[in-house]
């Protein structure tokens with residue numbers, strides 16, 4: 279089954295479940311698709327909600343490194359570990375460690391009191407929640423202790 283986000287001529291958004299893209303096309307051709315809110319048969323597929331930029335600034339997940347040739351033939355768990363350690367490498371080399379000052383520094387950057395730059399550091403749950411409440415985009419990733427980083 280696949281799910282398409284659909285939009286009727288009246289602007290109602292709803293989900294349609296189909297066995298395939300062909301199934302969707304065929305139902306649409308035969309006018310079997312109807313808006314559940316207003317019954318309109320004028321139904322179009324729209325990009326999935328996850329891909330909509332709603333205008334608000336949202337934290338971007340760290341880019342996942344691409345799978346590479348040395349991962350061929352490895353089991354999925356080993357591949358996941360390799361991808362994870364490469365993602366950590368990227369984060370550790372591209373960000374400045376501000377340690378326990380993370381919440382204060384993130385706030386200064388957000389309010390443009392200091393130059394914007396990628397930072398990492400530690401924040402308590404309360405500090406994290408406060409940043410989110412203020413609309414400051416922060417992402418949390420689990421980091422192994424420093425002595426295990428290599």
Ligand SMILES: [Zn+2]
Pocket residue numbers: 286287288289290313314315316317318
């Ligand atoms: Zn409608």
